[in-house]
Amino acid sequence: MKVKVNGIELELAPGTSAIDAVFAAGSDVPYFCSHEYMSPVGSCRMCLAKIGAPRKDRATGNWVLDEETGEPQIFWFPNPMATCTTAIMEGMVIETEAEEAVKAQRGMVEMTLINHPLDCPICDKGGACELQDRAYEYGEGISRFEFDKRHQEKHHQLSELITLDRERCIHCKRCIRFFEEVPGDEVLDFIERGGHTYIATVEEGLESNFTGNITDLCPVGALLDRTSRFKGRNWEYEHTITSSLDDASGSAIVLDSRTGRLERIKAELNTQVNKLWIDDSTRFGYEYVNSSERIKTPLIRKGDNLEAASWQEVSEFIADKLAKLAQKEAAIVLRADSTLEEGYAAKNLAKILETGQIDHYPRQLASVIPNNSASLNDLASSDAIFVIGDVSQNVPIVDLRIKDALKGVAPPEMFEHGVPIADLRLKERMIRKKEILTVAAPYNVDLMRHAGQAHIYEANSEEAIFKALTKIANGEDSSVAAMSNEQAEALVKRLNEANNAIIIYDGFSLASPAAAIAARNFANAVGAKEIILGQMANSYGLEAIQVLPSHERYGYAEIMQGSAKALIISELNPANNSQYAQNLKELELLVVHSIFENETTALADVVLPAKSGYEKQGTIVNLEGRLLEVNAAPIDAGQAQDFEFLAASIIAALGKEGKEDLASLAHKAIRKQFGVDSKKLDPEGDLKPLKPRANNKAKLHIQSTNIGNALIVPTMLRLEYIDKNPHLLAERGAAKLTMNSIDADANGLKNAEIVSLDVAGIKRSFSVQIKDSVPAGLWLIPALPEQAIGLLELDRASLKKELEPA
Amino acid sequence: MSVLDIAKGMGVTLGHLFKKPVTVLYPEEKVDIKPRFRGRHHLLKHPDSDLEKCIGCSLCAAACPAYAIYVEAEENDPNDPTSAGERYAKIYEINMLRCIFCGLCEEACPTGAIVLGHEFELADFRYQDFIYGKDELMVGVKGSKWQRREAAKKNKEVNIGVKSVPRKELEGVNYD
Numbered sequence: 001m002k003v004k005v006n007g008i009e010l011e012l013a014p015g016t017s018a019i020d021a022v023f024a025a026g027s028d029v030p031y032f033c034s035h036e037y038m039s040p041v042g043s044c045r046m047c048l049a050k051i052g053a054p055r056k057d058r059a060t061g062n063w064v065l066d067e068e069t070g071e072p073q074i075f076w077f078p079n080p081m082a083t084c085t086t087a088i089m090e091g092m093v094i095e096t097e098a099e100e101a102v103k104a105q106r107g108m109v110e111m112t113l114i115n116h117p118l119d120c121p122i123c124d125k126g127g128a129c130e131l132q133d134r135a136y137e138y139g140e141g142i143s144r145f146e147f148d149k150r151h152q153e154k155h156h157q158l159s160e161l162i163t164l165d166r167e168r169c170i171h172c173k174r175c176i177r178f179f180e181e182v183p184g185d186e187v188l189d190f191i192e193r194g195g196h197t198y199i200a201t202v203e204e205g206l207e208s209n210f211t212g213n214i215t216d217l218c219p220v221g222a223l224l225d226r227t228s229r230f231k232g233r234n235w236e237y238e239h240t241i242t243s244s245l246d247d248a249s250g251s252a253i254v255l256d257s258r259t260g261r262l263e264r265i266k267a268e269l270n271t272q273v274n275k276l277w278i279d280d281s282t283r284f285g286y287e288y289v290n291s292s293e294r295i296k297t298p299l300i301r302k303g304d305n306l307e308a309a310s311w312q313e314v315s316e317f318i319a320d321k322l323a324k325l326a327q328k329e330a331a332i333v334l335r336a337d338s339t340l341e342e343g344y345a346a347k348n349l350a351k352i353l354e355t356g357q358i359d360h361y362p363r364q365l366a367s368v369i370p371n372n373s374a375s376l377n378d379l380a381s382s383d384a385i386f387v388i389g390d391v392s393q394n395v396p397i398v399d400l401r402i403k404d405a406l407k408g409v410a411p412p413e414m415f416e417h418g419v420p421i422a423d424l425r426l427k428e429r430m431i432r433k434k435e436i437l438t439v440a441a442p443y444n445v446d447l448m449r450h451a452g453q454a455h456i457y458e459a460n461s462e463e464a465i466f467k468a469l470t471k472i473a474n475g476e477d478s479s480v481a482a483m484s485n486e487q488a489e490a491l492v493k494r495l496n497e498a499n500n501a502i503i504i505y506d507g508f509s510l511a512s513p514a515a516a517i518a519a520r521n522f523a524n525a526v527g528a529k530e531i532i533l534g535q536m537a538n539s540y541g542l543e544a545i546q547v548l549p550s551h552e553r554y555g556y557a558e559i560m561q562g563s564a565k566a567l568i569i570s571e572l573n574p575a576n577n578s579q580y581a582q583n584l585k586e587l588e589l590l591v592v593h594s595i596f597e598n599e600t601t602a603l604a605d606v607v608l609p610a611k612s613g614y615e616k617q618g619t620i621v622n623l624e625g626r627l628l629e630v631n632a633a634p635i636d637a638g639q640a641q642d643f644e645f646l647a648a649s650i651i652a653a654l655g656k657e658g659k660e661d662l663a664s665l666a667h668k669a670i671r672k673q674f675g676v677d678s679k680k681l682d683p684e685g686d687l688k689p690l691k692p693r694a695n696n697k698a699k700l701h702i703q704s705t706n707i708g709n710a711l712i713v714p715t716m717l718r719l720e721y722i723d724k725n726p727h728l729l730a731e732r733g734a735a736k737l738t739m740n741s742i743d744a745d746a747n748g749l750k751n752a753e754i755v756s757l758d759v760a761g762i763k764r765s766f767s768v769q770i771k772d773s774v775p776a777g778l779w780l781i782p783a784l785p786e787q788a789i790g791l792l793e794l795d796r797a798s799l800k801k802e803l804e805p806a
Numbered sequence: 807m808s809v810l811d812i813a814k815g816m817g818v819t820l821g822h823l824f825k826k827p828v829t830v831l832y833p834e835e836k837v838d839i840k841p842r843f844r845g846r847h848h849l850l851k852h853p854d855s856d857l858e859k860c861i862g863c864s865l866c867a868a869a870c871p872a873y874a875i876y877v878e879a880e881e882n883d884p885n886d887p888t889s890a891g892e893r894y895a896k897i898y899e900i901n902m903l904r905c906i907f908c909g910l911c912e913e914a915c916p917t918g919a920i921v922l923g924h925e926f927e928l929a930d931f932r933y934q935d936f937i938y939g940k941d942e943l944m945v946g947v948k949g950s951k952w953q954r955r956e957a958a959k960k961n962k963e964v965n966i967g968v969k970s971v972p973r974k975e976l977e978g979v980n981y982d
């Protein structure tokens with residue numbers, strides 16, 4: 001379709017909005033309410049332009065021509081038009097610089113500023129504020145408004161994480177639309193009308209996992225992040241763009257740091273992964289890195305105490321001890337969010353130590369690398385989705401991308417200026433195609449609210465379900481637990497007939513290799529692609545590069561049960577398990593690489609300060625098989641180092657340095673394995689899904705239990721750090737023990753009561769949450785990094801009440 | 807050059823011998839400073855409420871061409887506010903070694919909190935003593951760090967070499 005913007009002729013696809021035509025022509029028009037990934041509603045009236053179009057004669061069907069020029073005559077709209085809600089037409093003429101357009105834009109700035117307070121100097125948005133910028137570019141600079149401005153509440157705490165300044169709100173409706181359109185949690189709305197309009201929640205609090213995004217998209221400083229309140233001005237922050245290590249999505253984020261402290265995290269655009277959204281754990285779960293309790297120097301055991309030492313000193317000490325060991329006596333364990341570079345370093349160190357006792361954890365029995373993997377953009381345009389597990393807690397971004405698919409709007413085509421500013425296919429309150437989504441889980445999960453079909457099955461029946469569904473897919477008779485035969489058949493039919501069917505499963509299925517194989521077979525049978533939710537950020541990558549034991553005798557659990565004489569462990573706290581702690585005491589050498597002191601550092605011979613995920617440089621592979629860059633923000637972490645440095649200094653102290661350093665070895669290995677240059681990754685990541693190994697040779701000999709009275713469930717929050725994230729803790733509360741009211745009554749428990757419980761050797765404390773949607777007899781326990789997802793047998797007699805609820 | 811020229815020159819010299827001298831016997835005598843002289847800064851308070859004018863906005867630091875200012879803000883306790891706004895400066899530091907006394911910080915300040923005063927005797931011994939924090943800059947504090955150290959040692963009043971010259975921006979500052 002031909003359009004003309006300020007004299008420039010363009011050829012654009014039908015359905016493009018006029019505002020995108022303006023930007024495609026290299027012109028500019030101010031806007032507040034339009035947003036890349038939300039419906040255009042035309043509420044701010046800022047994007048005005050003079051618009052006209054030719055007309056066809058009804059009788060002849062020919063263009064009405066201008067009598068003087070002989071060209072089609074342009075019929076102008078009587079008033080300036082909002083370009084964001086106007087679709088282009090053949091021959092449309094858009095003028096943003098026409099006198100009436102400029103006058104209208106200026107008028108709108110003045111009007112918007114009438115009630116906007118002038119407290120920019122104390123506003124956290126100042127310097128990065130769309131209203132400031134537009135007022136500067138398009139405003140008059142003076143106001144004719146002589147009366148008192150509107151006065152409203154300036155500190156309305158929407159939640160522990162977000163504060164609302166009602167005076168600053170310009171009623172663009174972005175925040176309200178966000179909750180309805182993106183996560184589908186309608187928690188905000190306008191109250192009153194006209195100049196009195198304000199934003200409010202129905203009940204107190206914001207019930208959603210994605211609340212923080214409204215602080216990014218508010219064009220003014222009305223909605224602000226409380227964790228970073230008054231920590232610095234926008235121009236003072238160092239902005240580091242990186243990938244989040246919070247979950248397996250690898251969402252793009254910006255780290256805002258100042259004077260060695262991380263002060264704020266914002267979402268960054270990755271059109272392939274998280275678009276412009278991140279969940280609250282990714283955004284607000286960072287405060288621990290600034291904690292004064294961090295270990296900042298290497299520590300070495302002198303008698304009962306740990307004393308500060310230099311890296312050189314401790315490496316020599318470690319090397320001395322390691323040199324005395326025979327083959328296969330040393331063990332190395334990484335946490336599953338370590339980078340690929342750290343993984344390769346661990347493998348190289350293991351090779352030098354001649355040991356196959358190397359593993360990453362949390363890791364489950366089955367592989368997290370799908371056979372036929374789907375990307376997140378595939379997911380967003382899928383027409384049949386079957387989820388088994390708890391996506392929303394595991395990888396919240398996958399939850400959002402599923403909701404994209406429910407709208408039936410495929411990811412937009414890019415313009416040269418980026419994502420379309422107004423995607424006219426998006427509407428407020430769109431009818432969601434719920435029927436394409438089926439969710440099954442052992443308890444009531446959040447995504448079930450949005451599903452056409454939801455099934456609660458008995459824990460640990462994943463294998464049976466997949467097998468039964470496969471039978472149905474192969475035309476045999478079978479019955480599926482928790483589903484009626486019609487439902488099961490309809491599900492299989494839908495997946496079979498869909499063009500882009502996707503099956504998503506998580507740790508519940510991975511806990512048993514048989515279930516994972518059954519899942520894979522089912523996906524094959526119906527021709528669906530798979531998305532597997534690993535428990536941590538680099539679960540995929542570390543498995544891909546085989547940071548895995550050489551033999552099933554040497555897995556994490558076996559190492560903790562005494563298969564090694566020396567252990568180097570990074571970022572895990574196995575000694576929180578009393579039984580493992582006993583075994584760790586027997587070791588000849590225990591080296592603990594950790595951010596904070598814990599039960600394991602208390603047993604260590606050497607403690608080495610670790611870098612957090614915001615201080616590392618490296619590469620991860622997200623759940624799609626996309627290689628993403630992890631960049632380091634300038635945070636003061638003393639002498640903290642990553643595992644690559646740790647391995648290099650031990651290798652140096654052993655005198656076993658090769659010709660090449662670990663960094664260049666890793667760089668080469670990544671190129672060989674994935675075929676990409678890890679130093680020149682695309683900012684949106686390089687999608688390089690691998691073929692899974694036919695067989696996961698590294699099985700743990702402890703088989704998953706088939707019976708149990710408790711389920712370790714995925715949690716969005718990083719519980720190992722929650723105590724040191726004060727704002728997130730205040731909003732989300734301590735770890736929850738969730739159970740049915742029958743169980744609660746049987747144990748005399750009340751809601752919010754604090755209890756302690758021995759969870760398979762780990763003494764943990766919880767606040768009780770009673771939910772009747774949880775099957776009776778099953779207790780839900782949020783996972784720790786030391787405890788992989790799955791069923792377990794709980795000693796309920798170990799339950800103790802700690803405090804009465806206040 | 808004629809004798810006459812020499813006599814003329816000597817005449818000028820002689821003439822000056824009988825004029826009132828412009829030199830001041832500094833440091834015995836105090837110097838007479840022009841109102842717009844730019845010496846070390848003062849952080850001012852609202853005289854009526856005793857609340858600090860500074861709201862910790864960092865605009866002075868942004869304006870400073872010498873990167874001499876460092877500000878860290880904090881939220882006011884509504885029951886016991888430090889400043890008149892929502893936020894105040896928890897840390898406010900000026901590095902007097904970097905400062906070129908250009909006055910741009912004063913120009914940028916939206917609340918008139920930071921004002922360049924008339925004190926100029928800033929000499930000291932150690933680098934770190936040139937970092938003036940909130941304690942040193944707050945209105946009511948007279949003299950440089952060294953002057954105050956000396957005075958404390960000798961148990962005397964701080965004596966600065968400047969006379970008070972009124973300037974309306976220096977609200978509450980008193981050099982007497």
Ligand code: SF4
Nearest residue numbers: 169170172173175218
């Ligand atoms: S609070 Fe912000 S995002 Fe919400 S309507 Fe007001 S200005 Fe828009």
Ligand code: SF4
Nearest residue numbers: 870905906908909911
């Ligand atoms: S006077 Fe100039 S150089 Fe000195 S602190 Fe102020 S702005 Fe910076």
Ligand code: SF4
Nearest residue numbers: 860861863864866915
């Ligand atoms: S002195 Fe003025 S400009 Fe500087 S931080 Fe304080 S209020 Fe802002």
Ligand code: FES
Nearest residue numbers: 033042044045084
């Ligand atoms: S009316 Fe707000 S952007 Fe168009």
